[in-house]
Amino acid sequence: MERQESSPELRQDLFTERAVWYIPGRIGRPSDWVPRAQPEEGEEPGRGCPFCPGHEEETPPEVWALRPEGDANTPGWQIRVVPNKYPIGEAHELIVETPQHGADLPDLPLEHLGDVVEAYRERLTALSEDERWEYVSLFKNHGRGAGATRIHPHSQMVGLPLVPPLIEEELRCARRFYDRERRCPYCHTLAEELARGERVVFRNGEMVVWSPYAARMSFECWILPLSHAADFRALAPSQAEALAEALQKALAAVRRVWPSPRPFAYNFYLHTAPTRPDPSVERAYHWHLEVLPRLGRLAGLEWGTGLYANPVPPEVAAEKLRAAL
Amino acid sequence: MERQESSPELRQDLFTERAVWYIPGRIGRPSDWVPRAQPEEGEEPGRGCPFCPGHEEETPPEVWALRPEGDANTPGWQIRVVPNKYPIGEAHELIVETPQHGADLPDLPLEHLGDVVEAYRERLTALSEDERWEYVSLFKNHGRGAGATRIHPHSQMVGLPLVPPLIEEELRCARRFYDRERRCPYCHTLAEELARGERVVFRNGEMVVWSPYAARMSFECWILPLSHAADFRALAPSQAEALAEALQKALAAVRRVWPSPRPFAYNFYLHTAPTRPDPSVERAYHWHLEVLPRLGRLAGLEWGTGLYANPVPPEVAAEKLRAAL
Numbered sequence: 001m002e003r004q005e006s007s008p009e010l011r012q013d014l015f016t017e018r019a020v021w022y023i024p025g026r027i028g029r030p031s032d033w034v035p036r037a038q039p040e041e042g043e044e045p046g047r048g049c050p051f052c053p054g055h056e057e058e059t060p061p062e063v064w065a066l067r068p069e070g071d072a073n074t075p076g077w078q079i080r081v082v083p084n085k086y087p088i089g090e091a092h093e094l095i096v097e098t099p100q101h102g103a104d105l106p107d108l109p110l111e112h113l114g115d116v117v118e119a120y121r122e123r124l125t126a127l128s129e130d131e132r133w134e135y136v137s138l139f140k141n142h143g144r145g146a147g148a149t150r151i152h153p154h155s156q157m158v159g160l161p162l163v164p165p166l167i168e169e170e171l172r173c174a175r176r177f178y179d180r181e182r183r184c185p186y187c188h189t190l191a192e193e194l195a196r197g198e199r200v201v202f203r204n205g206e207m208v209v210w211s212p213y214a215a216r217m218s219f220e221c222w223i224l225p226l227s228h229a230a231d232f233r234a235l236a237p238s239q240a241e242a243l244a245e246a247l248q249k250a251l252a253a254v255r256r257v258w259p260s261p262r263p264f265a266y267n268f269y270l271h272t273a274p275t276r277p278d279p280s281v282e283r284a285y286h287w288h289l290e291v292l293p294r295l296g297r298l299a300g301l302e303w304g305t306g307l308y309a310n311p312v313p314p315e316v317a318a319e320k321l322r323a324a325l
Numbered sequence: 326m327e328r329q330e331s332s333p334e335l336r337q338d339l340f341t342e343r344a345v346w347y348i349p350g351r352i353g354r355p356s357d358w359v360p361r362a363q364p365e366e367g368e369e370p371g372r373g374c375p376f377c378p379g380h381e382e383e384t385p386p387e388v389w390a391l392r393p394e395g396d397a398n399t400p401g402w403q404i405r406v407v408p409n410k411y412p413i414g415e416a417h418e419l420i421v422e423t424p425q426h427g428a429d430l431p432d433l434p435l436e437h438l439g440d441v442v443e444a445y446r447e448r449l450t451a452l453s454e455d456e457r458w459e460y461v462s463l464f465k466n467h468g469r470g471a472g473a474t475r476i477h478p479h480s481q482m483v484g485l486p487l488v489p490p491l492i493e494e495e496l497r498c499a500r501r502f503y504d505r506e507r508r509c510p511y512c513h514t515l516a517e518e519l520a521r522g523e524r525v526v527f528r529n530g531e532m533v534v535w536s537p538y539a540a541r542m543s544f545e546c547w548i549l550p551l552s553h554a555a556d557f558r559a560l561a562p563s564q565a566e567a568l569a570e571a572l573q574k575a576l577a578a579v580r581r582v583w584p585s586p587r588p589f590a591y592n593f594y595l596h597t598a599p600t601r602p603d604p605s606v607e608r609a610y611h612w613h614l615e616v617l618p619r620l621g622r623l624a625g626l627e628w629g630t631g632l633y634a635n636p637v638p639p640e641v642a643a644e645k646l647r648a649a650l
Contacts, residue, residue, distance in 0.1 A: 009638075011538060011539040012539055013514075013537060013538050013539040014498060014502055014510040014513075014514060015495055015498055015499070015510060015511070015537075016491070016494050016495055016498060017494060017498065018539070018541070018631055018632075018633065019539070019631070019632050019633070020539045020540065020541055020632070020633045020634075020635050021632060021633065021634045021635065022635055022636075022638045023634055023635070023636050030582075030584030030585075031584060032636060033543045033544070033582075033584060033620060033636060033637050034543070034584065034587070034620045034621055034636070035542075035543065035620065035621030035622075035634060035635065035636055036621055036622065036624060088626065088634050135630075137626065137629055137630050138629075139624075139625025139626055139628070139629040139630075140625055141624040141625050144622075145622070146622070146624060146625070147621070147622040147623060147624025147625070148624070156625065156626075158626070160630070160632070164629075164630035164631055164632050165630070165631035165632070166341070166629070166630055166631035167630065169341050169342060169631075170340055170341060173339060173340055173341060173342065174340070177339055185339040185340060186340070188339075189338075189339060212338060212340075213336060213338050214336040214337055214338040214343070214344070214345045215345065216343070216345055217360075218358045218359070218360065219358070257355075257358075259355030259356060259358060259359065260355075262359070267624060267625040267628050267629070268625065269625045269628060269629025269630075270629070271629070290628075290629070292628055295358060295359045295360065296359050296360030296361055296472070297360075297361065297469075297470070297471070297472040297622075298472060298623065299361060299464075299466040299471060299472025299473070299592060300464025300465055300466050300471070300472070300481065300592040300593065300594045301413065301462065301464055301481075301483070303464070303592050303594060303615075303617055304462055304463075304464040304489075304491070304592070304594025304595070304596070304615070305460075305462050305464075305485070305489035305490070305491055305492065305594075306343055306344070306489050306490035306491035306492075306494075307343075307344050307345070307346060307485070307489050307490070308343065308344070308345045308346065309345075309346045309348055309360060309413050310345050310346065310347055310348070310360065311347075311348050311357060311358060311359070311360055312358050313334075313347045
């Protein structure tokens with residue numbers, strides 16, 4: 001039996017607040033049943049990689065590019081944004097972060113990484129202008145252990161017709177704290193953490209890299225702006241540079257502590273305000289980027305209870321990450 | 326730097342309702358940083374497997390056994406329950422389900438699987454009597470893709486000093502539905518699903534195997550009792566046999582549809598009432614066992630939003646699972 005192409009369907013049941021997308025497509029063959037199926041063999045640069053220069057016609061036409069030279073959809077770009085050929089939802093873009101097939105973000109020159117951050121901000125702002133989306137999610141999968149299906153560096157952005165469950169949960173907690181303390185819980189915690197120091201990995205004039213008190217994963221770290229800001233769309237140019245530096249330091253440190261020969265793998269994702277302005281969000285929430293190294297796999301404990309088991313306390317993780325800088 | 330052995334520490338932060346255990350132990354070597362690290366090479370029966378007969382002295386002394394012959398902590402057992410040498414929390418037991426190193430639950434005779442279910446019920450009841458535990462979690466990891474660290478079939482049971490986040494969420498949703506409809510949402514949905522039929526995989530006189538409307542994973546299925554029951558501890562002997570049959574059918578069907586050559590991997594876990602009696606739980610909640618085939622890996626979308634992307638709608642999954650029976 002094969003389904004026809006159709007719109008993705010979003011479902012929530014009576015039993016929990018989680019939600020599921022059913023991705024349209026063909027599901028006749030067993031290989032179609034595996035989310036994010038991996039290619040059978042490793043890709044080579046320019047051989048089978050639609051994100052390499054010279055293969056621009058293998059993706060849908062670009063919607064944005066940083067392009068010092070050349071015409072649209074030809075080589076000469078530094079960063080290229082294209083619609084995903086296999087979208088989850090109706091607005092799903094891929095931000096191809098560099099023409100270099102085998103690079104990883106911390107290998108890029110800092111100025112280039114600043115341009116990547118600026119591309120994130122511009123596309124997030126553009127997608128947020130579409131009335132259909134309540135939230136725009138930005139995330140990255142690096143390495144097969146993190147669910148990546150392609151080697152060539154890229155992040156993803158999806159417009160969502162609902163505020164997703166994890167953001168709703170953070171907003172609920174933030175509003176509750178604000179109502180009690182008249183303060184953003186992230187600003188409050190950041191002040192305490194900076195004074196204490198033991199979980200701080202890196203800081204510059206605008207950003208902090210920090211192993212959170214209840215980190216779920218070994219070497220998990222979060223990047224937050226020092227000044228209160230709920231909405232990533234308001235990022236200033238000086239903050240984009242500072243965020244690029246913080247991201248470079250965080251990813252490079254995690255890569256240095258990574259136990260070989262396990263292949264390096266991480267996800268990151270942005271948590272920011274929903275698209276529609278809301279004063280209770282503006283005052284209580286604080287955007288942040290969470291970096292999740294993927295050393296282990298979730299098992300029955302996590303799936304069954306929502307409790308995580310983590311062998312590396314964040315104080316130890318931060319110490320090792322600082323030493324790796 | 327090496328930490329000393331100490332009690333596990335449970336942490337929750339201000340930002341979400343999730344919780345994290347920091348597992349005590351040594352964290353000096355990089356291999357200690359990987360949750361559920363796998364042995365470097367596959368285990369052989371009787372070689373390095375502490376769960377095989379003849380190796381009883383390699384585990385802490387048994388706390389329960391189904392033992393047709395022999396003395397405690399010697400061969401002759403059919404099912405053996407031992408404290409975990411590497412506990413998460415203070416009460417963490419392993420239920421070794423068979424002396425056969427390479428068997429999987431659906432390979433066991435139905436009567437033996439009924440005894441396994443009865444062992445689950447007995448140990449869950451015994452751990453629940455300890456005043457320290459608000460909840461007792463039962464779960465199984467089968468295959469490396471599901472986070473299993475040992476091949477020899479076993480499930481795990483952990484006494485928890487809190488009602489875990491996912492159970493709190495289900496209880497909140499169930500109470501909300503009950504307050505509106507004066508009915509358990511699981512009973513309500515089960516009646517509709519049985520009438521409709523398309524998501525039902527199997528049923529006998531006591532149990533239903535069913536692909537839920539908002540299944541997160543390809544071929545996810547849940548097992549529920551037909552009669553309303555919040556608490557697994559009240560399972561009757563006839564229900565234990567029926568549950569064994571339902572579990573055997575569900576796991577055998579998932580294994581048959583599994584796309585080769587990917588190694589078979591699944592988790593299951595029980596969701597049941599917290600240890601302390603509560604009339605609002607008794608009337609609104611319904612225990613169930615969730616089987617999660619682990620075909621894919623979570624990626625940035627799921628980690629970042631709590632939304633799942635599933636390529637196989639449950640109607641299609643149920644059809645393929647029914648055909649595999």
